[in-house]
Amino acid sequence: MHSLNVDLGERSYPILIGSGLLGNAEFLRTHIRGRQVLVVTNETIAPLYLEGLLESLAGFDKVDSVALPDGEAFKTLDTLNRIFDTLLEKRHDRSTTIVALGGGVIGDMSGFAAACYQRGVDFVQIPTTLLSQVDSSVGGKTGVNHPLGKNMIGAFYQPQLVLIDIDTLTTLPDRELSAGIAEVIKYGMICDAEFFAWLEVNMDRLLARDPEALAYAIQRSCADKAAVVAEDERESGRRAILNFGHTFGHAIEAVQGYGNWLHGEAVAAGMVMAAKLSQLRGWIEAEDVARLSVLLSKASLPQQSPANMGVDDYLTAMSVDKKVQDGKLRLVLLRALGDARVVADSPREQLIEALRACGAE
Amino acid sequence: MHSLNVDLGERSYPILIGSGLLGNAEFLRTHIRGRQVLVVTNETIAPLYLEGLLESLAGFDKVDSVALPDGEAFKTLDTLNRIFDTLLEKRHDRSTTIVALGGGVIGDMSGFAAACYQRGVDFVQIPTTLLSQVDSSVGGKTGVNHPLGKNMIGAFYQPQLVLIDIDTLTTLPDRELSAGIAEVIKYGMICDAEFFAWLEVNMDRLLARDPEALAYAIQRSCADKAAVVAEDERESGRRAILNFGHTFGHAIEAVQGYGNWLHGEAVAAGMVMAAKLSQLRGWIEAEDVARLSVLLSKASLPQQSPANMGVDDYLTAMSVDKKVQDGKLRLVLLRALGDARVVADSPREQLIEALRACGAE
Structure with a gap:
């Protein structure tokens, strides 16, 4: 396994890169501070990897998930609001952690939701596309598109952990x-x-x-x-x-x-x-x-x-x-x-x- | 005029309290760094104070305004999006400053819009109700409501300046x-x-x-x-x-x-x-x-x-x-x-x- 640190003072976080990381409950337990987790994923990734991830999260008190429609066209305030709907319907409080399981769109929206929910909750990235692994999972840019411009609404917000499981690339088109x-x-x-x-x-x-x-x-x-x-x-x-x-x-x-x-x-x-x-x-x-x-x-x-x-x-x-x-x-x-x-x-x-x-x- | 400083390190900002401040172009010129301004106000306040404020802002390159419907019922993601619509339609860039002219609802939404637009632009508060003058204009809490909870979506975001014109209280119910x-x-x-x-x-x-x-x-x-x-x-x-x-x-x-x-x-x-x-x-x-x-x-x-x-x-x-x-x-x-x-x-x-x-x- 490769590991590296993104050095941002008190907002520093590790990136772990290797095989079989999704099934490793240890890394998630170590880096998630509260007892509540919401996994945000999309309809393409959910059937492939959601179940395995939920098994690794079995030890937490409250584990929920939401699968958003797949694609850049859905990177909007409206779709973002579905994450807030789920958090509030399932009564997640300020100690919750949002886990993004998917590509850049899921990572950007989940990170922005984490930045905004109750003015900021914890956030873990599990990028499943090469693009999101090498780009959007590093650096804390989060956000959604507006009909008049891409990424026009967002925040700088750093995750607690980025987990890159190379195995997820086997299913990437x-x-x-x-x-x-x-x-x-x-x-x-x-x-x-x-x-x-x-x-x-x-x-x-x-x-x-x-x-x-x-x-x-x-x-x-x-x-x-x-x-x-x-x-x-x-x-x-x-x-x-x-x-x-x-x-x-x-x-x-x-x-x-x-x-x-x-x-x-x-x-x-x-x-x-x-x-x-x-x-x-x-x-x-x-x-x-x-x-x-x-x-x-x-x-x-x-x-x-x-x-x-x-x-x-x-x-x-x-x-x-x-x-x-x-x-x-x-x-x-x-x-x-x-x-x-x-x-x-x-x-x-x-x-x-x-x-x-x-x-x- | 009273003046005090909110001491938050590099995010510190002054609060000026007095009569006739809205008509004083000097304070705004001093604290607004770019050449573009969007005034966000509501339909109740606009006819009372918008024109006077726009006169004080006459020296800037681009000055636009948007009047949102008045009331807590409109403190939503949908109304927030009207601020983004205006910023993008009028082609405001990252150097713009959002000026909130109104009560707490306008201040909270404008501040959250400033926190999110292009991942953060400058922000000035001109609170026109006693509540917003003594409460929401200090401390950087911004956000909108969700049908399932008040202020559930938001950010901590500090303004560059708070201008409290006591004269605006003469029209307060x-x-x-x-x-x-x-x-x-x-x-x-x-x-x-x-x-x-x-x-x-x-x-x-x-x-x-x-x-x-x-x-x-x-x-x-x-x-x-x-x-x-x-x-x-x-x-x-x-x-x-x-x-x-x-x-x-x-x-x-x-x-x-x-x-x-x-x-x-x-x-x-x-x-x-x-x-x-x-x-x-x-x-x-x-x-x-x-x-x-x-x-x-x-x-x-x-x-x-x-x-x-x-x-x-x-x-x-x-x-x-x-x-x-x-x-x-x-x-x-x-x-x-x-x-x-x-x-x-x-x-x-x-x-x-x-x-x-x-x-x-």
Whole structure:
């Protein structure tokens, strides 16, 4: 088993990564402080893993569960309210712990519910997709979408524990595995060139779901992210580099409708756009953009804008992005492969050229 | 002008109390950091004070406002979402400041919206009722109600500034003035016996809306509350004494339907119940309970349970109160007039006797 610590002072917490962790009652008993637990999961994951988890939780006084509809389209205030309904109907008090069993949507909503229920209760993450294991389970960003913008309503809220059971990846659809790999590649691009090179060599093992390769990639991704988050928990500065490709990606998701493009797919195309813009600024080489393209292509990830989106669609959608500050669009660009920076002065013409180079009309 | 500081480390903020503050653009310019402002108010307050406030905000780049329906019945996730709708439709970014202009409901919802919008934006409180001036504007509790419980969804979130313009009390209905006085009396009961004695002498001046008496009572109430909150921002211990009378009061509000009894009225009756229970425990004298009753009576505040509520209604409603921890009901009782404690071991028979003494069947 790998284990690492996300270092945030009194809000620090451990991430445990390994096989068979869901069935290990010990870890849960150790990290859950109260006697009440609500498991939040979705209708896809419930039949696969809920029963096993409930067995591990059998020693608690009150254990309830709620299975939400699956998908980004349901990451809304209305669905969030179903978690509050359950907590109140089952009379959970302030000592309860919310356990998120599922992907990023479940993790984000459960974490936000934990942040808000009675102004804050404990929270444990059990991410079951590669994407959520390497991304949303580290760093405490929680929230829901609004029809006018993704993740516009939320909180920074840290869990007590993240439990990553590699075995849950055996049931993950290929397309979602690839979407998770997009975020793994991102860490190489923004802060870990050595890991990027490792991925170039080991991508086939990841796609074949080699447990050892997966565990290594997850642990390294979490460590990379934890280091960035520890420096800047509330994203006042450097943490924003984790949004590499995301501002473009959010525009794609917003225009396509949440769920039609997976988050990781939108981020993949968005990373190419951001890399292209970095090249136009003269910071990275065409060869660096090509290495990214090759890696994404191996993982069957998109590198082009959806055909139905024009430059104006991006510019409009990006103007409400959270990265806008006092009217200025801040983008994450690369000074070099493995070295991302937040940049507030991208010339509009270069931005448009980068979008066109990626197929936006 | 009175001014005091709520001392919470890097989350400290000033409270300014005086006449004509709404029309003073200087205070707002000094404390609002960005160039964008959304004023959140309600349909009762908007025609009275919104225009004057907007004039004071004229120097900012983007100033929008939203008037929500008035009343506790609208303190819901749905109404909260109207604030997010406005922020997103008007394209407010992370640098915006939400200004709450109204009573406690507006303050609680605006503060919670500020806590959640893009995971946290700045927040200024301009409370326009006595209740919100002496209570909800200090301490950072924000949130909305759920059909199954009051304030069940929320956050601890501190404002940048609280601006208390005494002039707004001239338009406050008598019944709401009295409801605010209930919370003022509470500070005397829980931690400030000298202030309680001052209230016994000066209640008539408060009811006659003498500006000097009002400003003094508000300043002293805020200072009492600020001292308690500074010791225990997130209510892990002593802060709970501020809930004196509230657990009973919440039960009354929940059963009567929010808004039929004003919060301060429910708290008034709840304080008598808590005082009675303290007397049954042998901690305070019948005379202390009588002094409370006389003061409440002067202010036309209720001292008895609503006629339609029985003991069981209280016990059921109180079992989901946030003050329940691992199944134990924690109540705030008085060791002496001016000295409140949180107590987890109230004998059920004494609790029932106190409720019966206050008219619950």
